[in-house]
Amino acid sequence: MVVPLRKDWPHLTIIALMLVGSLIVWPFAPQRVPIHWDISGRPDEYASKLPGLFLLPAVALGIYLLMVLLPNIDPGRANYRQFTTPYYIIRLVILLMMGVVHAIVLLWALGLEVNMVRVLAIALGLAMALLGNLMGKIRPNWFVGVRTPWTLASKRSWVRTHRMAGLTMTPLGLLIALAGVIAPYGWLVLGAILLLVADVIWLTLYSYLVWRSDPERISSIHTTPE
Structure with missing residues (x-):
């Protein structure tokens, strides 16, 4: 699969805006x-101006x-043709998240103390909700999606686990975004971490259970996305 760069102008625009923003802020930055930032939204680590x-x-x-x-x-490159649009959106969402983080860094460099924890929780939650709607469309591959030894060894496990991921990620994402607006700082960070860890554990266990029930499963040591 060859990614047509001419269609990636939104992705390249985000990167360009990040760079232009840094150039604009440079003369005014300390x-x-x-x-x-710590869990209360206060910076606890700094870098010199250039890398920062x-x-x-x-x-x-x-x-x-x-x-x-x-x-x-x-190795599963042929399958990317089956989820071209979801892969396009996934790449865009990742860059948008990085753009949000960079915007906060630039605002702090200008002396505008935006709360990183709340903004990031809202952005992360909305990104999760959006990606959750795409999970069921992702086809077996080595790099994108819920990749456990069992999803890679069973097409049934891959398909059902990604459908399950869609069912869990979307409401969890919306919940985290809402918590970013109303939850106290300490509970916000702890709650988000617990929810994410619980979801990862559940999806891992679910992928194994589906793999066990698949008569066409293969040993997880011979995983090859198909």
Whole structure:
């Protein structure tokens, strides 16, 4: 599968805006820029001006290029043609999330103390809700989706686990986004972590149970997406 870059103008626009934003903020930014925040939304780690303002745009570009490359090196590359639009949206959502984080860094560099925890919880929750609607459309591959030894060893496990992921991720995402608006800081972080961990554990267990019930399953040591 070859990703047509001409159709990726929204992705490239996000990266360009991140870079332009850094260039605009550069003359006004302090020599040390916050790059990490504690659970109360206060910065607790700083970086010098250059990496603080330009590392995220560089990472975003690297992730974009990697995700363009992945369909060409994946042993299950043929399956990407079956979820071209979901893969397009997934790449876009990842870059949007990075753009949100970078925007907060730039605002802090300008002295505008936006609460990272709340904004990130809302953005993460909405991203999860959107991605949840796409999970059932993702076909077997090595890099995207719920990849456990059992989803990779059973098409039935892959399909059903991703449908289940869609059913859990969307409401959990909306709940996390709502918590980002109304929940106290401590409960917000703890609650989001517990919900995400519980979902991962459940989907992992579910993928195993479906694999066990699949008469066409193969040993997980011979996993090859089909």
